[in-house]
Amino acid sequence: MTEIGIVAVGGYNEMGKNMTGVRIDNDIIVLDMGLRLDRVQIHEDLEVDEMHSMDLIKLGAIPDDTVMKEVGGKVKAIVCAHGHLDHIGAIPKLAHRYNAPIVATPYTAELVKHEISDERKFRVKNEIIPVKTGGTYDVTPDIQVEFIRMQHSIVDAAFAAIHTTEGVILYASDFKLDRTPTIGEAPDFQRLRKLGKEGVKAMVTESTNSGNSGKTPSEQIAKDLVRDVLLGTEETEGGVIITTFSSHVSRINAIIQAAEEMERIPVLLGRSMERYMSIAEKLDLIKFPDNLEIHGNRNAVDKAFKRIINDGKEKYLPIVTGHQGEPNAILTRVANGETHYNIESGDKVVFSANTIPNPMTIANRYALETKLKMRGARLYDNVHVSGHAGREDHWELLRMISPEQVIPSHGNIEMHANYVEMAEDAGYVFGDTVHIMRNGEEMII
Ligand SMILES: [Zn+2]
Structure with missing residues (x-):
């Protein structure tokens, strides 16, 4: 029997520095390695490009990935689903510690390359593999990562579906269900519905705007x-x-x-x-x-x-x-x-x-x-609409995917609590099928 664990590394106690691990027995997929910008900006003269990872971890500016040492297994791929800095900004500081390729959609992959080229402290030599939405990458013979087209406030955003022998783990962060996007196509609802029908074991999703009523406008x-x-x-x-x-x-x-x-x-x-x-x-x-x-x-x-x-x-x-x-x-x-x-x-x-x-x-x-x-x-002021799903978008996605387990990420505990309330309305039970995780924890599903 294969054991699957979700590791909350960063972004579960706060907005920013997102990083999640999915462990399938001894193989680990890392999802995102983000930066928490406000922890950098609060110091007026930080030269981040020249700083060591441990110092940035102490500042709370990048995820504390030392937890990965306690989790059994080896990182086989680092997957980035979109190019915002709170998802890719810590790659120059952390990726070199893992002998694993970085897999990302083409626009995200280009941004990752630029982040790495700015780095002055570490030599980051991980292979960068662009995979288009709709495409897959074989991590091992038994594990594939699939990118599913999504919309967000940056182009070429995706959901990452991790296919395992035990079922699918869906990483659904960040997103908006925009049916009339101005660049690119609408989210791949057909594929998402199909995944939902086939059965999704667990979904890790953002909780950021789950407290905002209604749907986020296009x-x-x-x-x-x-x-x-x-x-x-x-x-x-x-x-x-x-x-x-x-x-x-x-x-x-x-x-x-x-x-x-x-x-x-x-x-x-x-x-x-x-x-x-x-x-x-x-x-x-x-x-x-x-x-x-x-x-x-x-x-x-x-x-x-x-x-x-x-x-x-x-x-x-x-x-x-x-x-x-x-x-x-x-x-x-x-x-x-x-x-x-x-x-x-x-x-x-x-x-x-x-x-x-x-x-x-x-x-x-x-x-x-x-x-x-x-x-x-x-x-x-505020000539703007958000790039994050509102409460009813979350409801739609949750009903569409119907994962066995759901874990809100990308937010503080208040945002997670809002997500849990919404999920309870959809029939999920707190502590049983919807879970709040804290940075540094692993949950076996
Ligand atoms: Zn984002």
Whole structure:
């Protein structure tokens, strides 16, 4: 009889640093190796690229994978289902400890390569294997990993189904059930229903927004919001600047399309904007208009701003980093008067993002907005829809998959409790078929 264990390594006590192990007898599949960004940002001068894993573990910035030593078995593959930093950001610090390939969807695999190339402390030599959604990877003769097409706030997101002789373990994090996505196709509902019919032994899923009532609106809604807001700013002439998540390729694409309608030149500014968007273009996920500009490093950004001011602000739409008020991000530098782009009375600043609800980002955003207002900017807040499933999306997925056991991850205990309540409504029993796990635990299923 094969024994299957779920190992909660990181992301079960908090938002961020996600890492889960699935042990099938002595073979282990690691799902995600993420970074917890707020634990890095709280120290002003951390050079993460040069830091040792153990120091980052002590800070709570990366998963404490020392638990893996206590779990019997050997890691055979590291699987990443999407490219957000809270899922891949710890790979440069942890992956070299395992003699195992990194398996990811093509866009995610490219991002992993870039993360590794930034690393200055460790030599990470794990093979990186891109697998398209709909495809599988043979981990051992008895274990396959299948990527199933999903939608999320980054392109090329997937669920990972681990096929074993004892049945399927489904890793369902992160996701939204978006039937009208603006890039890529809707989730592969047909495949998910089939998996559900065949029988899923356990599902590990995100709990993040399981406390939010209803269903998360489609990205198409965000696209319409962005267009309406941006075109509406054109009633008076002046500067318009917009900020969003640099990894949100669909959103940035919607902004670029609105810029075309406004007859403004879209200018992507910031290192992370350059990274996420140029990889998306390289992989043919998006097509840039001919007049689009991208400037990554600080010198190029400063030069671009100088030229924009000389040519006339009203001809350009800068798309910038800094929606959370991060120190050193471009919008923060603009608000501080550190660039040539001086905000004048009546200039518009659009936030195509929510405020991440931790005290530090709330404070940063407050400072940023106050500085912008003091210069006379008009602000448009929360031109955004979430990339995470709401409570009724969770209900739908749970009923569709009907796993024997379900374990919420990707959240704090309050989020897990919200998930458990929803699961109880669907007939699951706390402690019997729906479980709350804490970092460092293994559960045998
Ligand atoms: Zn994510």
